[in-house]
Each structure stands twice: as structure tokens, then as C-alpha cells.
Amino acid sequence: MSAWTGLGGFVGDARLVAAKDLRIEWRARTTLGQVLPFALLVLVLFGFALDANRPTLRLATPGLLWMTVLFVTVVAVQRSAAVESADGARRVLLLSGMAPAAAFVGKAAAVAVQLLVVEVLLVPGVVLLYDAEVESVPLVAATCIAATVGLAAAGSLLGAVVAGVRAHQTVLPILLLPVSAPVLIAATRAFADGFGTVAVEGWSWIGLLAGFAAANAVVGAVVYGPLLEEA
């Protein structure tokens, strides 16, 4: 088998897993019916907590938005892991003989798509609710993509780590939120530049986000197989 054929098989398996997860998600309507309303509600409640003070809200917009995305990530990853644990479904991934790394990439890609959908709706949400202004669309878009890949990879990795733990639903946020701190910091700084609220060099933070994403993607691809077997 040539390397090219192997790569094609890897990509095909990853696409299969991602399409399967997204189809399941579409049928269950968790993102649209539960996660998205939850995210918008969090934005509104942050507004109440800060007493609808427009200057304060504008200043805090990047941090509030990415905190909301982190909460959404926890829900999306819990759902993604639950798909494989229900009724022994992870045997499909184990017995099919597909590369575990391809399964990991597929699952992380499905989570990333869901997060991007939420972010695409949250950004206009903060513009409307917090009176924020987007000054650099390319920077905001690049931040969303880099941060989302990192969150999806770290989340899918930790989702597999806690899959076999009895109290996995409470353990996951305890692990995922601190691990995602670099994304929260870097994405907030980059967004602060993109929204023009703080004078920082936003593009310099994209490198940190890309590094975080790459590190978690590589570690996840390597350890997903053993984690799947142990769950």
C-alpha cells in the first residue's frame, strides 16, 4: 500500500467518523436545541452581571465570549464522548480496524464544526448585546479557527481520557477548563485586538493558539487508540 493510498484511507476514515458524529448531532439537535440557547443565555446573563454597563461590557467582550465558548466546548465534548459509550458503540471504532488516529481526527473535526457554528452566531450576538465592533474580520476569523481546532483537539483527547471514569461528566470540566486556559488567554488577547478594545498585537497570539492546537492534535492522535481500548 502506497503512502498516498494510506493517507487517502486515513482521510476517508476521519471523514466517515466526522460525518457520522455530525449526522447524529443533527438528529439529536443538541447543538441547535440546547447548546446554542445555553450560549446565548450565558451572554445575556454576563450582561446582567455587569449591570449593562456598555464600556465595561465592550472591554470584557473578548473574555466573556471565549468563556462562553469554553462552556459550550464542555457540553459538545461530553456529547461526543457519550455517542461512543452508549450501547457499546465504541466497538465500531475498535473492531473496524480503522486507524485510531483517524477516528480521533474525525471526532475532533465534528466537535470543531459545532463550535464554529456556535461562534459564528456568538460574534454577532456580542455585537448586538454588548455594542462591540469588529475592527479586523481576518484576525477574528483566524482566532476562531485556531482556537477552535485547539479546543476540539484538547476536548476530544480529554473526553477519551475520562470516558472510563465513573464520574466522567464532572471530571471532564475539571480537567478541560484549566487545560484550555492558554486558549482562553490567547484568544481573548487576539479578539481584544480584533475588536479594538485593547492595543495589543493580536496576530502574535495566533502562533500560541496554533501551537496549542498542533500539540493536542498530535498527542490525541497518538494516545486515542490506547484510551479507546481502556474505556
Added chain:
Amino acid sequence: MTAVRLSGAVVLMGGFPALAGADLEVVPGEVVLVRGPNGAGKSTLLHLCAGLLRLSEGQGDVLGCDLGADRAAVRRRVGLLGHDTALYGELSAAENLQVWARASRVAEADVTGALDRLGLPQRLRDVPTARLSAGQRRRVALAAIVVRRPELWLLDEPHAGLDSDGRAIVDSLVTAAAAAGAAVVLASHETGPAGGLATRTVTMAGGTLSERAQS
């Protein structure tokens, strides 16, 4: 080549020996019934043969692949029906089988033919499997094995939850698989209907196996 060869197989689960020195040989075309009470270690034995568990001690190979070093190769070539169905509840029967077939790289997978063989009515094939009855889900799980055309069939309580038609279908599948050269290992807590299929019966108790008289 033997389909299954275990020698002194021990599987520790949390320090407890779920398998405590099991010896077993199964050849292609054979249908072996492993009979034993609940907790005897039958499911552990099947999961070990499927390459889903590690050997703690002893030796074993399945379809010529070592259970210590080459479990991934084992997993590609076996079909396992466990207590759960390994189906995605939000997907329909046909969609589940397509995922199984594509993930397993089965060329020209006959999803419709497999569902026909298992007798799943046409009107139920596009319904999410979570809405099917337990027996119907079990039929879909068996259809997923049929689609993959494994060389070793591992069926845990194959008649559980099935009506008389379903049991007859299982019997015909097992017979056909063995006739085609596949090895079949059935596990059941009773001799019952599965006993009639077996060319050989072994009993299991306390994680060990012993040969019984020809059934």
C-alpha cells in the same frame, strides 16, 4: 491453521481473574458452545478472542495473529455480538450498517441483503435504532456482522431477546457461516437452543474451561 488457540489464558480485571488459565482450540468450520453460569467468564473469553482484552498471562492467537502483539489485526477479522448492540441509536439500521461496512473497508457491502437475511421489515430500516425493540436492535447488530463477513464469529447469548423467527435466523446464519469455513464460538448460560447448533460443547466455571461430551 486454528481459528482460536488459547493456552493457560489469564485475564485479570481489577486484580480479579475473570479468566483463570483457559485452554481452548477452535478450528475453521467448527461451532463451539461455551456453556456456563453467570459470571463464569464467558463474555471475557469472547472479548479476549475478539482482541478487545489483553492477556495477563498465558498465550493465545486468533486467526494466526498473536493476542499479545497483534490484537488490532485480530479485531479486523472477527465479528462480535455482545450483550450490547454496538449501534448508534440516532442512526437507522441501514446507516449503522453502512458505517460498519465503510469503517471495515468491506468492498461491495450488501447492506440491504444483510437486513433481508435478518428479516428486518422494510418500514423499520430508516427508523433510528434507538426506537426499535431490543429484539429488532439485536437483529441489526447481527446484520452488521453479516455485512463484515468475519472469519470468526463470537456470539454472546445469540438467542437472547429474539422471537422464534429470530432464533431460527440466527441458527441459519451460524450454520451457513460454519459451512463457509468460518469458526463460530457461542456463549450461553444454558445448553438450550444454542446447544443444537454446536459441533462441540465446553463448560466454563470460575474462569476455566473443560471439555464436555459431544453434544
